[in-house]
Amino acid sequence: MHSLDTGIMPTQSYDTPAGARREKALMIVLMVAMVGVIGLLSALGWYAWRQSIGAEEARLGALAERLGQRAETVLTDARTLLEMLNNSTVARCSDKHIRTMQEEAIARPYVRAVGSWRAAERQCGVGFIQGNALKPPKASKIYPNGVVAWWPGPDTALGNVELFIMRLGEHDLAIDTRLVLDQRLSGEQRAGLWVDGLLLANSPPDAVLPEPTTLSRGLNIAPESNTIVARFSLDTIFPMDVVAVQSSGHFFSRYAKTLAAAGVLGLLLMGLWFLFVKHLSKRHLSLTAELRSAIDHDGIDAVYQPIVDLNTGRCVGAEILARWERSDGEMIRPDLFVAIAEQQGIIGGITHNVFRRAIGDLGKLLRKQSDLRINLNLSPLDLEDNAIADLLETELRKARLPAATFKLEITERGLIDSEEARALISALRQRGHQIAIDDFGTGYSSLSYLESFELDTLKLDKAFVDAIETRAVTSSVIPHVIEMARSLELDMVAEGIESEHQAQWLREQGVQMGQGYLYSKPLSAADFKAYLKTSG
Amino acid sequence: MQGIFSQAGIRVIESDSELTAVRRKTAAKHSPVDTDSIGYYLDVQTARLQALAREGVSVERRDDHLLIVMPGTASFASDSALLKSNMLGLLDDLSTVLQEFNKSLIFIGGHSDSLGDSGYNLYLSRQRALAVGTHLSKVGIDSWRLVVRGFGDAKPIATNDTESGRAGNRRIELTVWPLVAEDVAVTQPSNVATQIAMK
Numbered sequence: 001m002h003s004l005d006t007g008i009m010p011t012q013s014y015d016t017p018a019g020a021r022r023e024k025a026l027m028i029v030l031m032v033a034m035v036g037v038i039g040l041l042s043a044l045g046w047y048a049w050r051q052s053i054g055a056e057e058a059r060l061g062a063l064a065e066r067l068g069q070r071a072e073t074v075l076t077d078a079r080t081l082l083e084m085l086n087n088s089t090v091a092r093c094s095d096k097h098i099r100t101m102q103e104e105a106i107a108r109p110y111v112r113a114v115g116s117w118r119a120a121e122r123q124c125g126v127g128f129i130q131g132n133a134l135k136p137p138k139a140s141k142i143y144p145n146g147v148v149a150w151w152p153g154p155d156t157a158l159g160n161v162e163l164f165i166m167r168l169g170e171h172d173l174a175i176d177t178r179l180v181l182d183q184r185l186s187g188e189q190r191a192g193l194w195v196d197g198l199l200l201a202n203s204p205p206d207a208v209l210p211e212p213t214t215l216s217r218g219l220n221i222a223p224e225s226n227t228i229v230a231r232f233s234l235d236t237i238f239p240m241d242v243v244a245v246q247s248s249g250h251f252f253s254r255y256a257k258t259l260a261a262a263g264v265l266g267l268l269l270m271g272l273w274f275l276f277v278k279h280l281s282k283r284h285l286s287l288t289a290e291l292r293s294a295i296d297h298d299g300i301d302a303v304y305q306p307i308v309d310l311n312t313g314r315c316v317g318a319e320i321l322a323r324w325e326r327s328d329g330e331m332i333r334p335d336l337f338v339a340i341a342e343q344q345g346i347i348g349g350i351t352h353n354v355f356r357r358a359i360g361d362l363g364k365l366l367r368k369q370s371d372l373r374i375n376l377n378l379s380p381l382d383l384e385d386n387a388i389a390d391l392l393e394t395e396l397r398k399a400r401l402p403a404a405t406f407k408l409e410i411t412e413r414g415l416i417d418s419e420e421a422r423a424l425i426s427a428l429r430q431r432g433h434q435i436a437i438d439d440f441g442t443g444y445s446s447l448s449y450l451e452s453f454e455l456d457t458l459k460l461d462k463a464f465v466d467a468i469e470t471r472a473v474t475s476s477v478i479p480h481v482i483e484m485a486r487s488l489e490l491d492m493v494a495e496g497i498e499s500e501h502q503a504q505w506l507r508e509q510g511v512q513m514g515q516g517y518l519y520s521k522p523l524s525a526a527d528f529k530a531y532l533k534t535s536g
Numbered sequence: 537m538q539g540i541f542s543q544a545g546i547r548v549i550e551s552d553s554e555l556t557a558v559r560r561k562t563a564a565k566h567s568p569v570d571t572d573s574i575g576y577y578l579d580v581q582t583a584r585l586q587a588l589a590r591e592g593v594s595v596e597r598r599d600d601h602l603l604i605v606m607p608g609t610a611s612f613a614s615d616s617a618l619l620k621s622n623m624l625g626l627l628d629d630l631s632t633v634l635q636e637f638n639k640s641l642i643f644i645g646g647h648s649d650s651l652g653d654s655g656y657n658l659y660l661s662r663q664r665a666l667a668v669g670t671h672l673s674k675v676g677i678d679s680w681r682l683v684v685r686g687f688g689d690a691k692p693i694a695t696n697d698t699e700s701g702r703a704g705n706r707r708i709e710l711t712v713w714p715l716v717a718e719d720v721a722v723t724q725p726s727n728v729a730t731q732i733a734m735k
Contacts, residue, residue: 119637120569120577137575139583142597146587148579167580 029281036277037270044269048262052255053219056228060219063191064232064242067181071193071200074110074180075166075238079147082168085114092116092170093124101126110179112163115172128158129174134165141196151198152177164200177201194241212241288344290326291337295349300324302357303522306531307375307493307515310507315535317373319409319515321522322354338379347379352391355406361525363399365532370402372532375436377409383421389428403432407457411438415453422453429454436493451488458485460511462496468505469498482509545679546669548662555643558683559713562641566680568715569639577637577714578602584633591626601713604630608648608664608706617663619671627668631675634712643683643711644669649702650689662686668708 081104090097093116101114105127113127122133136155139148146169152162156174164175181193181203190207193200202209215231222229227245234240294300304318324332341347355376366372382388396403408428415421415437429435436457437450464478485492494506497516506514520531540548549555569577582597585604589595592607611623619627634642646665648657662684669682694701 117580119639120573120580135573135576137572139575139579142579142583142586144586146583148583167583169584 025281025285029277033274033277036273040269040273041266044262044266048255048259051262052258055255056219056230060228060230060244060246061232063185063189063244064230065234067191067193067242067244068232068234068240071180071195071240072234072238074175075195077108078111078166078173078175079168081108081111081114082147082166082171082173085116085171086169092118098124098126110175110177111173112158112161112176113174115174117167117170117172127174134158134163134174136165140198151200178203178205188246190245192243194243195238197239197241207245209243209245212243215243287332287337288340291324291340292344292346294324295341295346295353298353298356300350300353300357302354302361303524304358304362304374304528305515305522306520306528306535307373307513308519308535310494310503310511310514313519313535315519315532316371316513317375317407318523318528319375320354320358320377322350322377323522342379342381345381347381348387351376351378351382351388355391356395359395359399359401362528363401365529366401366405367399369532370405372405373407373434374405375407375409377438380411380413380421383410383424386424389424389431392428392433393431403428404434407434407436409436409438409459415450426454429456437490450484455488455490458488458490458492460492460494462516465494465496465498465502465506465516468502479509482511486510542666542670542684544670544673546666546673546682546684548666548684550685555683555685559641559715562680563715563717566715567639568717571716574600574714574716577639581633581637581712584637585630588626588629588633591622593626600716601711604710604712606668606708606710607703608708609703611708612664612667615660617660617667619667624671627671628675631672631677634672634681635676637712638678638681639715640681641683641713641715642669642672642677642681643685643713644672645691645709645711646684646686647691647693647705647707647709648687648689649705650692650696651702654688658686658688658690660686661688665708668710 085101085104088097088100090100097116101116105111105114111127113125113129115122115125115129115133117123117133120135122129125133134150134156136150136153138155140151141147141149143149148167150156150165152164154162156163156165158174161176161178164177164180166173166175177193177200181191181201185191185203190202190204190209192202192207192209194212197213199209210229212231212233215229217231217233220229220231221227230244232242232244234242301323302320303323305321306315307317307319308315322334322338324334324337326332338347338350341350358374358376362374366374378388392403392406396406410425415425425435434456435454436459437453437455438459439461458481460478460481464481467478482492492511492513494502494511494514495516497503497506497514497518499518502516503514503518523531542548547558549558578597578601582595582602585595585602592610594603594605596603596605606623611619613620634640644665646661646663646668648661650657663686665684665686669684673679673682689696689705692701692705693707694704696702696705
């Protein structure tokens, strides 16, 4: 009574491996959850950080650009003014010359003085420097275009203001760099402008700033001094560096909201993630347990999809399909629970279940109509031992049905494996069962390999039948598959026929039988019997 | 009296001590540059000259003087002391700045490579230096500011073993010395001071 083995197996030996499996599954689920959460938090943290850094860089970048452009404008303008004065033909130190210098100086708030020189003697000039000219002993830069520049320093100081002096030809300008650097810095910011590597101006004037050469470009964070330092470089007419500094305390307070929002969002997502993983794992674990229970209690239903003769439309049999409805009424898709059953090694239980169900449902009918062929799907696992052979023999004898009534569907995967499978198939066939090869064409069987098995029927996979509808049939492999079946002298059943066009084409190719929604969806036993009557 | 005078009234000398003496004497006679503004004087003059420089002429600011180097090949035809016309134009331009910055002595040294007879090299280098001095004088530089000396091949600045080295050695060096009161005597060897005192 092998068929009852599963029912009378000692509980102990059944539950222990299952418990271990469940623990393992839980561990995996937990690890996945942890990795997910860590990944999520890292991503969020990174995102929030990038957002803050990006905003700050943009802010300091805009500041630096503003300062740099202002400085460049001033320096270019100063040089243009000097050229204009040098090129003027007006007599030096005439009233007109002095008036011109005066007007130009007044037009530029940062110009403190304009001087007209002969060699090293100031001849005349306007502005704060009168007579007593500034002649610093060492130029900061002498440019090939003739410009001499003295950076602000003790040698260029007038009163307590250190001036930037620029001389070209016979004229010079004294520039107050405090007015070159934009004064519109917010309270916590400091900025410095370096031209040609020399500090030209800083704001506020007493600001202590790090040299640009000690900084990398972009944002630098100095935790020890609690500051964020940005270095931006321009290289248009003069190489310029702007260094902008602000305290990092401010940085964090500015982005506290962003970071807090990101934190809340992170927690929310974490929660959702946990619920999701929990739901999934619970469902998976409970599905497995419920499936076991359903199999143990004959809870797997059988439905029957009619198989018809394509030429006459007459129903010649049916394929048994397993259905599982959970206790809460949820229908679980066959591909899902079959996969679980195969994975858990309990697929044999489903085969037994539906077979006994079919015998119960259709036994009487089959004894009356012995030409009907009912197809039972065997999993590759069913072919690993003789349990299925014993079950079939026992149940059929009980029901007083010939073996020929049940055609056994085996997938290509089932054929692959072993000599044992081959021997078992051969034995089943000798008892009178016909053997159909299922899902044909989706596996990897070669013609010669198939030839080595004793087979009766070939089931054309739905994918091939679909191809009839969707593209030029001649380009698909289906004609070859049909040719192959014919050369092996196999009957053909096309699966998943949905249109008369497909049926027509298959008929023309000599395919004898078919199943699909064109004829009927899978039916309950009662509906199948009714269908059988109407189809004749 | 140091050196001899050329036709144009330019002083031609033959030793370092003569130059020292001339500098000191000239500073005493003409108004010197303020000690405080020597750096400024040199910086601004350098910028002005550099902006004009071309034809391979370089202008360099040294601590207490300016150095203008004219490459010999670009300035003269081979074996000639006649200035090429491009170089005459450049000297005209430079002279406007040199006239404005007139509180300085312009020492013109002629140098040759070591090929050929060194007596002849000395002669030609002096003639070339004199040609530069004469032209500067002609375009308006006071002749009292000009001092000329031929060095021949005595002061190479590069190897004489290669053509590029020799080309570098063939040159006119204009050394612009700001007139400085007092400090010359302090920094010069005592024998020069003695020599001057004896005069």
